[in-house]
Amino acid sequence: MYSSRGFRRGLAIGLVGAAISSVAAAQEQKTISMIYFNGSSEALEVGILMDEGIFEKNGLKPEFAQATSGPAITSALASGSVQFGPGYPALYLPALKQNRALRVAGPFAESGFYNIIAQKEIELADPGVGVNENSLENVKSMMGKTVGVTALGAQTQVFVQLLAQQGGLDYKEITFVPTGGAASALAAFKNKQVDFLVTWIPEDGLLAEQGIEYQTAVNANSGPDNSFGLINGLWLVNSDFADENPDIAHAFCKATIELRQFVQDPQNKERVLEIMQKHQGLDRKGAEIVYENWRYVYEPIEVNYVSENLWREQSRYLTGTKDEGYVPEYGNYISNDCMKLGQQAMKQ
Known part of the structure; x- marks a missing residue:
């Protein structure tokens, strides 16, 4: 049989071994x-x-x-x-x-990819999904308006510029407004500080929760059925x-x-x-x-x-x-x- 002394010795060895193993894992x-x-x-x-x-x-x-x-x-x-x-x-x-x-x-x-949402009072066409004739028509409505982007020069801004170029429009006629991350961007839109807002995951899931009224101007889904590439x-x-x-x-x-x-x-x-x-x-x-x-x-x-x-x-x-x-x-x-x-x- 295992003596209590032997048991304690074995337990001590086991604990030391476990400690060494733990240290090794940490390392x-x-x-x-x-x-x-x-x-x-x-x-x-x-x-x-x-x-x-x-x-x-x-x-x-x-x-x-x-x-x-x-x-x-x-x-x-x-x-x-x-x-x-x-x-x-x-x-x-x-x-x-x-x-x-x-x-x-x-x-x-x-x-x-990004969606672009607009204030409800702006007249827009049904954008469908992807970059199509209707969504590019909606981009025309951004001329002379304010568009919220995460930061000036950020990819959200470049995205809008590409859409404008694809529609044969001069994106310099758009006023880009830096609105920051999701919380501040949605607040800016809700308070009508911008006419349009470029949104991304997870903002799609926050709009209804915050009671934000909007309409979709561009739904550029660049997934399995993408049309933006x-x-x-x-x-x-x-x-x-x-x-x-x-x-x-x-x-x-x-x-x-x-x-x-x-x-x-x-x-x-x-x-x-x-x-x-x-x-x-x-x-x-x-x-x-x-x-x-x-x-x-x-x-x-x-x-x-x-x-x-x-x-x-x-x-x-x-x-x-x-x-x-x-x-x-x-x-x-x-x-x-x-x-x-x-x-x-x-x-x-």
């Missing part, structure tokens, strides 16, 4: 710095990565910085003051032209950091794929709705609206995969700028190993 967690908009579409991804332990499973321990604007995010990533964050094509493409230190961190882009954003990493820490960059890539697979599984719907409410400020009804309309945005599907063709298409963001026609070399900014993981995820 395996690599600290990374991330930046994103609180309450944004990326906030859902961050929420799943954190609350479902996906970061931890992949040996990552994130520290967060809150973003103030898209241009600020791009600058922070390029300078290396943060390591990972969302990248918006209208902003990172000019940065790549300037040889800034940026690289794609995951194989899938966010394909959910552009993406909203993807995850970027500071390329100097990725070169020095390829294992961490690979772990982050895996984590982004796993979160998308989590969202894709309908059995996880209730959990996703909970995380939406927690991290995007939605009530239950609003979360369901976003989930049903935009879940595909986060799934590992072909339309979201950053293929070479999709990568090249994003140069359309530079239309009418001094960088028009610039297409960065795909292989210079994409990890082959990461993209292979993405291809495997689409097959599962």
